[in-house]
Amino acid sequence: MVLENLKESLRGTIQKIASAVTVDSKLIKEVVRDIQRALLQADVNVKLVLELSKNIEKRALQEKPPAGMSAREHVIRIVYDELVKILGTGKTLPLKKQIILMVGLYGQGKTTTCGKLARYFKRKGLRPALIAGDVHRPAAYDQLKQIAEKAEVPFYGDKNAKDAVEVVKKGVDHFKRSADVIIVDTAGRHKLEEDLINEIRDIEREIKADEKILVIDATIGQQARDQAKAFHDAVGITGIILTKMDGTAKGGGALSAAAEVGAPIVFIGTGEHLSDLESFDPKGFVSRLLGMGDIRALLEKAEEAMKEKEAEKAIERIVSGKFTLKDMYQQIEMMKGMGPLQKLSELLPFGFSGKVKDVDMEETQRKLRKFKYIMDSMTEEELENPEIIKGSRIRRIARGAGVESKDVKELLKYYHMTKSMMKGFASNRKLRKSLMKQLKFT
Numbered sequence: 552m553v554l555e556n557l558k559e560s561l562r563g564t565i566q567k568i569a570s571a572v573t574v575d576s577k578l579i580k581e582v583v584r585d586i587q588r589a590l591l592q593a594d595v596n597v598k599l600v601l602e603l604s605k606n607i608e609k610r611a612l613q614e615k616p617p618a619g620m621s622a623r624e625h626v627i628r629i630v631y632d633e634l635v636k637i638l639g640t641g642k643t644l645p646l647k648k649q650i651i652l653m654v655g656l657y658g659q660g661k662t663t664t665c666g667k668l669a670r671y672f673k674r675k676g677l678r679p680a681l682i683a684g685d686v687h688r689p690a691a692y693d694q695l696k697q698i699a700e701k702a703e704v705p706f707y708g709d710k711n712a713k714d715a716v717e718v719v720k721k722g723v724d725h726f727k728r729s730a731d732v733i734i735v736d737t738a739g740r741h742k743l744e745e746d747l748i749n750e751i752r753d754i755e756r757e758i759k760a761d762e763k764i765l766v767i768d769a770t771i772g773q774q775a776r777d778q779a780k781a782f783h784d785a786v787g788i789t790g791i792i793l794t795k796m797d798g799t800a801k802g803g804g805a806l807s808a809a810a811e812v813g814a815p816i817v818f819i820g821t822g823e824h825l826s827d828l829e830s831f832d833p834k835g836f837v838s839r840l841l842g843m844g845d846i847r848a849l850l851e852k853a854e855e856a857m858k859e860k861e862a863e864k865a866i867e868r869i870v871s872g873k874f875t876l877k878d879m880y881q882q883i884e885m886m887k888g889m890g891p892l893q894k895l896s897e898l899l900p901f902g903f904s905g906k907v908k909d910v911d912m913e914e915t916q917r918k919l920r921k922f923k924y925i926m927d928s929m930t931e932e933e934l935e936n937p938e939i940i941k942g943s944r945i946r947r948i949a950r951g952a953g954v955e956s957k958d959v960k961e962l963l964k965y966y967h968m969t970k971s972m973m974k975g976f977a978s979n980r981k982l983r984k985s986l987m988k989q990l991k992f993t
Contacts, residue, residue: 556589556592556593557589557590557592557593557802557803557840558839558840560585560588560589560592561586561589561634561840561841562840562841563585564582564585564586564589564630565627565630565841567581567582567585568582568623568626568627568630569623569627571623573622574611574622574623574626576612579607579608579611579612579626580608582607582611582626582630583604583607583608586603586604586607586630587600587601587604590603590803593802593803593804594772594773594802594803594804594805595637595803595804595806595807596773596776596804596807596808599637599807602637603633603634603636603637606633606636607629607630607633610629610633611625611626611629614629627841630841631837631838631841634837634840634841635833635834635837637807637810638806638807638810638816638833638836638837639809639810639813639815639816639833640815640833641815641816641817641831641832641833642789642790642815642816642817642831643817643830644762644790644817646672646675646676646677647731648731648732649731649732649733649761649762650723650732650733650735650758650759650760650761650762651668651732651733651734651735651760651761651762651763651764652735652737652751652754652755652758652760652762652763652764652786653665653668653734653735653736653737653764653766654737654751654763654764654765654766654782654786654788655739655765655766655767655778655782656739656740656742656743656778657688657738657739657740658739658768659739659766659767659768659794660766660768660794660795660820661736661737661739661766662685662691662694662695662698662736663698663794663820663823663825664766664792664794664818664820664828665681665695665698665734665736666681666695666698666699666701666702666825667818667820667825667826667827667828668734668764668792668818668828669681669698669699669702669704669732669734670702670704670825670826670828671818671828672731672732673702673703673704677731677732678729678730678731678732679702679704679730679731679732679733679734680704680705680706680707680726680729680730680732680733680734681695681698681699681702681704681705681706681707681734681736682706682707682708682718682719682722682723682726682733682734682735682736683695683696683706683707683708683709683718683722683736684715684718684719684722684735684736684737684738684754685715685736685737685738685739686709686712686713686714686715686718686738687715687738688738688739691736691738692708692709692710693710695708695736696708698825701825702825705726705729705730707721707722707725707726708722709721715737715738715750715753715754716750716753716754716757719735719737719754719757719758720757720758722735723735723758735754735758735760737750737751737754738750743777743778743781748781748782748785751782751785751786752785752786755785755786760786762789762790763782763786763787763788763789763790764788764789764790764791764792764817765778765779765782765783765788765790765791765792765814766791766792766794767779767791767792767793767794767805767809768793768794768795768805769793769794769795769796769802769805769806769819770795770802770805771804771805772803772804772805772808773804773805773808774808775793775804775805775808775809776808776809776812779791779808779809779812779814780812783812783813783814788814789814789815790814790815790816790817791809791814791815791816791817792816792817792818792819792820792828793805793806793809793816793818793819793820793831794819794820795820796819796820796821797820797821797822797827816831816833817830817831818830818831819831874969874970875934875935875936875937876926876929876933876934876935876937876966877934877935879922879926879966879969880923880926880934921952921954921958922962922965924952924953924954925948925949925952925954925958925959925962926962927952928947928948928949928951928952929948933948937963937966940959940963945959945960
């Protein structure tokens with residue numbers, strides 16, 4: 552299992568929070584110490600651990616829980632947020648025609664990972680192909696050829712070649728028409744050396760790869776940072792794949808170090824089989840560490856509470872008569888859901904009055920989408936002060952949104968009608984109070 556010790560420690564900490572009678576400074580400090588100990592044992596960078604601890608303690612003691620969330624749930628949410636931060640954003644490789652250059656030191660699992668990646672793209676419906684760009688290690692050609700046969704994908708290489716750049720160039724030309732994804736394996740070294748970096752840089756200049764993926768053995772822990780930096784400086788790494796994540800105690804170091812240099816983690820290898828490759832999603836990864844079911848429910852609850860708060864603010868602003876195109880844009884966004892603003896929509900001149908037929912609803916949705924495109928072409932000043940939108944501004948906005956001037960004028964007409972209606976609500980205290988009560992969240 553991936554980071555099993557860290558998983559057990561963090562779940563124990565979450566359980567301590569969940570079962571606490573009260574959430575006070577004593578509990579927070581205990582929780583922070585537990586998390587520090589767990590992360591340091593997993594070889595996460597000390598600086599990152601201290602920064603995370605400080606953030607958790609500060610937020611847990613100062614932030615008030617959102618409406619509908621208990622103090623215990625709020626602290627768990629904070630722990631989740633801060634753990635996700637230290638893992639970076641993650642990345643998904645696009646499913647398109649591309650060249651992928653694989654780099655890394657010897658013994659990191661790079662050649663096997665090439666096969667795993669080929670299998671991944673093949674299962675996605677693309678046509679991958681492998682190129683043996685390691686001309687220094689005699690066994691590299693045979694190893695990649697065997698992996699290609701196992702993955703049932705085309706292979707190119709020259710067992711007697713001495714020039715890696717020439718072999719890769721010929722391979723790319725060979726697969727240019729027949730393959731969608733060309734994966735290039737390259738040579739490694741036992742340590743970072745200038746000739747290795749120069750060769751990889753020359754290959755990259757020749758083939759201009761779309762993705763440059765660094766393969767790192769997770770058992771090396773924080774040394775991953777030095778490797779990532781060196782290869783990134785050479786060719787501009789666009790992603791990282793961590794291998795041997797199954798059962799390693801140092802995986803946390805490799806995860807955090809990779810994120811620290813700004814290179815997103817794309818996959819993690821969890822075994823020797825070609826199928827043992829998992830897409831890396833920081834949020835999903837942390838959810839699994841903390842206990843997926845509980846965290847998913849908590850996140851949904853937190854997101855709902857935050858949306859609710861934002862919607863209430865929007866309602867108050869609209870009903871108070873302070874209504875700009877920016878407010879209308881936000882309102883259109885919110886109307887996608889089935890919350891209280893659905894009631895408000897019946898009062899607006901968008902064709903929502905009464906029970907509408909499906910065909911009318913589709914037409915309304917189409918119109919709202921067009922209005923959004925138009926507002927996306929406006930400046931901040933125009934959104935805040937629609938009165939200045941006349942003549943040349945209308946023509947410029949129409950060109951930017953790919954619509955006609957009459958469409959911009961139609962949007963402005965709806966805006967003025969809505970604003971006029973809102974002014975009526977603002978001046979009628981009884982009606983305003985009734986409307987707010989009607990739209991209030993429960």
